[in-house]
Amino acid sequence: MKGDVLGRAANKLKREFYRLPAIRVVRGYEYHQALEAHALRLPPLNPVDLPLYQALRAEGAYITPVVSLGLPNTDVMLAACDKLAGELRAMPLEGQNAPRLPLHRLMDFPEIYMWGLDRRLLDFIENYVGLPIRYHGADIRREVADGKVNDVRQWHIDAEDQRMFKIILYLNDVEVGGGPFQYLPRALTIETARRLHYGSGFVTDEAMSAVLPPSEWIECLAKAHSAVMADTCKIFHRAQPPRTRDRYSITFSWTSTSAVKAYPTMPISDEAFSYIHAHTDERQRACLPVRAPS
Numbered sequence: 001m002k003g004d005v006l007g008r009a010a011n012k013l014k015r016e017f018y019r020l021p022a023i024r025v026v027r028g029y030e031y032h033q034a035l036e037a038h039a040l041r042l043p044p045l046n047p048v049d050l051p052l053y054q055a056l057r058a059e060g061a062y063i064t065p066v067v068s069l070g071l072p073n074t075d076v077m078l079a080a081c082d083k084l085a086g087e088l089r090a091m092p093l094e095g096q097n098a099p100r101l102p103l104h105r106l107m108d109f110p111e112i113y114m115w116g117l118d119r120r121l122l123d124f125i126e127n128y129v130g131l132p133i134r135y136h137g138a139d140i141r142r143e144v145a146d147g148k149v150n151d152v153r154q155w156h157i158d159a160e161d162q163r164m165f166k167i168i169l170y171l172n173d174v175e176v177g178g179g180p181f182q183y184l185p186r187a188l189t190i191e192t193a194r195r196l197h198y199g200s201g202f203v204t205d206e207a208m209s210a211v212l213p214p215s216e217w218i219e220c221l222a223k224a225h226s227a228v229m230a231d232t233c234k235i236f237h238r239a240q241p242p243r244t245r246d247r248y249s250i251t252f253s254w255t256s257t258s259a260v261k262a263y264p265t266m267p268i269s270d271e272a273f274s275y276i277h278a279h280t281d282e283r284q285r286a287c288l289p290v291r292a293p294s
Helices: 002-018 021-039 047-058 074-090 110-115 119-129 186-196 205-211 270-278
Strands: 061-065 133-143 165-170 181-183 218-220 226-230 237-239 247-256
Touching: 047 061, 047 119, 047 226, 061 218, 074 110, 074 133, 074 247, 110 133, 110 270, 119 133, 119 165, 119 247, 181 226, 186 205
Parallel strands: none
Antiparallel strands: 061 226, 133 247, 165 226, 165 247, 181 218, 181 237
16 A cells, blocks of 8 residues: 555656656657657558557547457457456445456456457557557456546546557446446547646546536447547546446556556466466567566
């Protein structure tokens, strides 16, 4: 707990430092230099993924049934996720309104972690991010239908990196009142951030409504096993507080290897690491988090 508090404080200081005008200019210059330097090293983008790439660059988010991505072993990954969602449903809430399963439990199902290391998926993400990428694993959670607005149920823009990629995979049908992922398209985000003088942190519904009517807020309503893909560093977004039904989802995350802010990374035991290492190639292993010395 103490480590978490210190980590959050350090990240906040880092974000505030990077907001200083002179530092922003220097970092912006360095960032574009890095993009240019890596452009010639980007892997080929599969033509099938071009519409998704263009949609993310223009809109900031895209939703589709996850099977439509055509990634191998999706059925095995989904079966494992559904099993874990059942375990999460049976867990006592103990006062929480967004309980998670322990991350080590997810590693009991390596097919979940390995799905996020698919080579075609990594190629797509690297092309979108524009730099070498880091895979942070997955996080499964339940949003309890209590209507409370707290934590990531509030509007915000992630500050982890210049660009990042997330897949929020619904594990139950998400209808009106069921806590859908909600966002503002990139153009609206830019204008709204300007009007709010937004730098970082959370924005209340009241403050957001004052500059943009709720009719402009996009709700991602979809059936179970739909994937919301988003660059959460480029758009205002939130998990809308569910009112009528709990939402179950699992989120896969990737950033660049030079992320602005330390991002929570799924812990990997020695046993799991050995399995992953034996079932990946050098390109995939380059995306794994750096392991702390034992």
